Amino acid sequence: xxxxxxxxxxxxxxxxxxxxxxxxxxxxxxxxxxxxxxxxxxxxxxxxxxxxxxxxxxxxxxxxxxxxxxxxxxxxxxxxxxxxxxxxxxxxxxxxxxxxxxxxxxxxxxxxxxxxxxxxxxxxxxxxxxxxxxxxxxxxxxxxxxxxxxxxxxxxxxxxxxxxxxxxxxxxxxxxxxxxxxxxxxxxxxxxxxxxxxxxxxxxxxxxxxxxxxxxxxxxxxxxxxxxxxxxxxxxxxxxxxxxxxxxxxxxxxxxxxxxxxxxxxxxxxxxxxxxxxxxxxxxxxxxxxxxxxxxxxxxxxxxxxxxxxxxxxxxxxxxxxxxxxxxxxxxxxxxxxxxxxxxxxxxxxxxxxxxxxxxxxxxxxxxxxxxxxxxxxxxxxxxxxxxxxxxxxxxxxxxxxxxxxxxxxxxxxxxxxxxxxxxxxxxxxxxxxxxxxxxxxxxxxxxxxxxxxxxxxxxxxxxxxxxxxxxx
Amino acid sequence: xxxxxxxxxxxxxxxxxxxxxxxxxxxxxxxxxxxxxxxxxxxxxxxxxxxxxxxxxxxxxxxxxxxxxxxxxxxxxxxxxxxxxxxxxxxxxxxxxxxxxxxxxxxxxxxxxxxxxxxxxxxxxxxxxxxxxxxxxxxxxxxxxxxxxxxxxxxxxxxxxxxxxxxxxxxxxxxxxxxxxxxxxxxxxxxxxxxxxxxxxxxxxxxxxxxxxxxxxxxxxxxxxxxxxxxxxxxxxxxxxxxxxxxxxxxxxxxxxxxxxxxxxxxxxxxxxxxxxxxxxxxxxxxxxxxxxxxxxxxxxxxxxxxxxxxxxxxxxxxxxxxxxxxxxxxxxxxxxxxxxxxxxxxxxxxxxxxxxxxxxxxxxxxxxxxxxxxxxxxxxxxxxxxxxxxxxxxxxxxxxxxxxxxxxxxxxxxxxxxxxxxxxxxxxxxxxxxxxxxxxxxxxxxxxxxxxxxxxxxxxxxxxxxxxxxxxxxxxxxxxx
Numbered sequence: 001x002x003x004x005x006x007x008x009x010x011x012x013x014x015x016x017x018x019x020x021x022x023x024x025x026x027x028x029x030x031x032x033x034x035x036x037x038x039x040x041x042x043x044x045x046x047x048x049x050x051x052x053x054x055x056x057x058x059x060x061x062x063x064x065x066x067x068x069x070x071x072x073x074x075x076x077x078x079x080x081x082x083x084x085x086x087x088x089x090x091x092x093x094x095x096x097x098x099x100x101x102x103x104x105x106x107x108x109x110x111x112x113x114x115x116x117x118x119x120x121x122x123x124x125x126x127x128x129x130x131x132x133x134x135x136x137x138x139x140x141x142x143x144x145x146x147x148x149x150x151x152x153x154x155x156x157x158x159x160x161x162x163x164x165x166x167x168x169x170x171x172x173x174x175x176x177x178x179x180x181x182x183x184x185x186x187x188x189x190x191x192x193x194x195x196x197x198x199x200x201x202x203x204x205x206x207x208x209x210x211x212x213x214x215x216x217x218x219x220x221x222x223x224x225x226x227x228x229x230x231x232x233x234x235x236x237x238x239x240x241x242x243x244x245x246x247x248x249x250x251x252x253x254x255x256x257x258x259x260x261x262x263x264x265x266x267x268x269x270x271x272x273x274x275x276x277x278x279x280x281x282x283x284x285x286x287x288x289x290x291x292x293x294x295x296x297x298x299x300x301x302x303x304x305x306x307x308x309x310x311x312x313x314x315x316x317x318x319x320x321x322x323x324x325x326x327x328x329x330x331x332x333x334x335x336x337x338x339x340x341x342x343x344x345x346x347x348x349x350x351x352x353x354x355x356x357x358x359x360x361x362x363x364x365x366x367x368x369x370x371x372x373x374x375x376x377x378x379x380x381x382x383x384x385x386x387x388x389x390x391x392x393x394x395x396x397x398x399x400x401x402x403x404x405x406x407x408x409x410x411x412x413x414x415x416x417x418x419x420x421x422x423x424x425x426x427x428x429x430x431x432x433x434x435x436x437x438x439x440x441x442x443x444x445x446x447x448x449x450x451x452x453x454x455x456x457x458x459x460x461x462x463x464x465x466x467x468x469x470x471x472x473x
Numbered sequence: 474x475x476x477x478x479x480x481x482x483x484x485x486x487x488x489x490x491x492x493x494x495x496x497x498x499x500x501x502x503x504x505x506x507x508x509x510x511x512x513x514x515x516x517x518x519x520x521x522x523x524x525x526x527x528x529x530x531x532x533x534x535x536x537x538x539x540x541x542x543x544x545x546x547x548x549x550x551x552x553x554x555x556x557x558x559x560x561x562x563x564x565x566x567x568x569x570x571x572x573x574x575x576x577x578x579x580x581x582x583x584x585x586x587x588x589x590x591x592x593x594x595x596x597x598x599x600x601x602x603x604x605x606x607x608x609x610x611x612x613x614x615x616x617x618x619x620x621x622x623x624x625x626x627x628x629x630x631x632x633x634x635x636x637x638x639x640x641x642x643x644x645x646x647x648x649x650x651x652x653x654x655x656x657x658x659x660x661x662x663x664x665x666x667x668x669x670x671x672x673x674x675x676x677x678x679x680x681x682x683x684x685x686x687x688x689x690x691x692x693x694x695x696x697x698x699x700x701x702x703x704x705x706x707x708x709x710x711x712x713x714x715x716x717x718x719x720x721x722x723x724x725x726x727x728x729x730x731x732x733x734x735x736x737x738x739x740x741x742x743x744x745x746x747x748x749x750x751x752x753x754x755x756x757x758x759x760x761x762x763x764x765x766x767x768x769x770x771x772x773x774x775x776x777x778x779x780x781x782x783x784x785x786x787x788x789x790x791x792x793x794x795x796x797x798x799x800x801x802x803x804x805x806x807x808x809x810x811x812x813x814x815x816x817x818x819x820x821x822x823x824x825x826x827x828x829x830x831x832x833x834x835x836x837x838x839x840x841x842x843x844x845x846x847x848x849x850x851x852x853x854x855x856x857x858x859x860x861x862x863x864x865x866x867x868x869x870x871x872x873x874x875x876x877x878x879x880x881x882x883x884x885x886x887x888x889x890x891x892x893x894x895x896x897x898x899x900x901x902x903x904x905x906x907x908x909x910x911x912x913x914x915x916x917x918x919x920x921x922x923x924x925x926x927x928x929x930x931x932x933x934x935x936x937x938x939x940x941x942x943x944x945x946x947x948x949x950x951x952x953x954x955x
Contacts, residue, residue, distance in 0.1 A: 076519075077518065077519045083519070090518065093518070095517070095519070096512055096517060097512050097517070097519075097520075194521060195519070195520070196519045196520075198518040198519045199518075199752075201751075203751035229523065230521060230523060231521050231523075232521065232522070232523055232752065232754050233521075233751075233752065233753075233754060311748060314553075314746075315551050315553050315562065315563050315748070317562075318553060318555065318562020319516050319518070319560060319561050319562045321557075321562060323617070324515070324557075324560060324617070335557065335615075339555055362553070362746035362747075362748055363744055363746060364744045364746075367746075367747075371748060
């Protein structure tokens, strides 16, 4: 399959029509999706849309994404289409409106071809928490593809579509990117509008692109970024032409690279450590300024995350009560009975676990000990990064402490699974941008992901660094 | 032992903006059920709230008028609870850091002003309504009307400075008056644009320590607030006198039965799990914004009253009533400006005009007679062109059919007869016609005097100048041989 850049160029050059590209994509999804990736495919509409794009190409006013056929995680709303969030409770829910990110894609003439599978409400690291069954890793069908944007990662890895949209609350773009051997970026909090992204944890969620290479995700990121008056937490800052920036050679003295000195202890896979350190050594050899940094409060990140994210989730998911839309358990008697029965039968186990935890930490008498304290520690983690960024422009870490594991391996040990997000979670807590790119393989042939973290709204530096590593090593 | 009540009031006020607080839906009342909604106020998956700046404008206006400190940074919070008319499962409100703190409102108590503290004012969104089909004994279904979801509200919380149900009534009356002056709300309790909950406790006279409070809800008029408080104070006092323990609980006022019924106890109370709303950034209000709003604050009732007394020389009592609403005071001033006799003008408006408003159940804004016509009518009385009695008939005609009073007087031939010659003649013939009554009068039945006046007025169709009638009649009667 062609990269996004190749697709766009072929359409622009007239080698292929958008309709051909779309129809080939649909054919591929139909014949090659043996991984349970797509929950819904828009056969008719995507072809209609593609023909419209072809008309605009002919008349010379096509958008910059003409030729882009994209899959979208099923947590982002598209008017008239189901948005299940991987949950039974929204199994038949149809959104009445379109998310800003999709609006922007469509305005640039991208064709949304369908919705991808995911962990229920984006809660999970393996895609095993989907009501619609787990996604299999195209690397090896016995492995988990990561989560929660497992479908979006696998769709790129299986070469069904060149690019997809995912969402990332604690690593949900970067970790599956690493597990599937592809590239994905979580933008700065506030860079991409969350309007139309079904909320998991509002202060952490961001939409971001996933693709085969850095340039492709840069192309999509540029289009979906920008202030949106419908999202008060989106920020009105300039959006650089991320893709164009990659075409000029990197200035090695303009990007100082830090790496974590004290993170390579327990739990980190030796092969991953080796691979990351080799890359860092190469960068040093190539003339980059490279040095060690300390993030003293990082060890608290997972605890802080599971307090804040679950607190917000317990509130965000309160609306799914069976009263107005979505799944309702019938014959439950009174109001309270209906709530209990609808939610008990509508939510999966992990979602309920997190709602209960989140409700607990916000309860009277526990708020100060948990939620308020977690907010304070979150601030300390943010300050750690701020200090690190005084000396460095980007930070490099592994994306995950382990390579992908087998389906079912950790499903009964949530705590072990939570620990897998140790490198990605602090980035969300601090609202920073983070990019995951492939960084070689283990001896067993499993993909390794390398994470590059940047300053607020400095996606440019991490994309440039990632692009350099991708092109040179 | 004597027990003293302590009362605090929480007043919810719907703000009069074009659109709702977090979306662009119209802020309207009385529309078809579930017709004024959008994905945002319906809390559909994926939507986000966006704060309406006009809501903040009106909230600041209220806060400044209540002499609160408006905080440079306030934070929205989620109040979490499950109810079908609350689409998101939480209400966006403010909690730890509200918009404004530490204000006050003065109420007139025993001829002087008493200050009631305002603890805080915060912004929040209204919830929807549950609708229960009427006429069914047993409810088999409930419906939800979400039109009200997202209507902007402020909650004004008073300090427990209120010592009696009467003071509570006064506080609410003064607060409503202020809000109407500010034009921030319709304050219509029937439509729910003003709602009140009351907290009340009693304590022995001998201590300053407050007793355990209860909360009263479902108080749909100021009179109910007063009644419910009386009821609850009596209940608590009785319990205290009998040495019974008072429990913290929420009661609902049943106006039909004049009683308060238990809604929930403290143990059963909700834990709202407040936390900062992550979908909204902190609300930053700088001095410039406050200054802009201050400019829009009109003359408030107390200043207006004092000015009317000074400027027009009217009585304090008249000024008090005239300033009940801004519209009435404006009506008075417009009338006074085109007339001469301010006192008569104020009296006339407070008696005749207000009576018509009451009879016809209309407001001064809906009153059709322009102030200059009232001024003209008062001038006609002052110059003796018509009598006060005729003026009332002219006034009825002005209200019913309109038109300047001078024309009505002319067209209907209602000019007052002040010609002593013709009045003399009329009296003469009346005294001749009623010999019997004259005799009785002279024999000591003095109340027949009114009878003679009545006969004169009847003969002149009320047009005779009463002063002249009195003068001549008295003179003639005194000359008759007793």
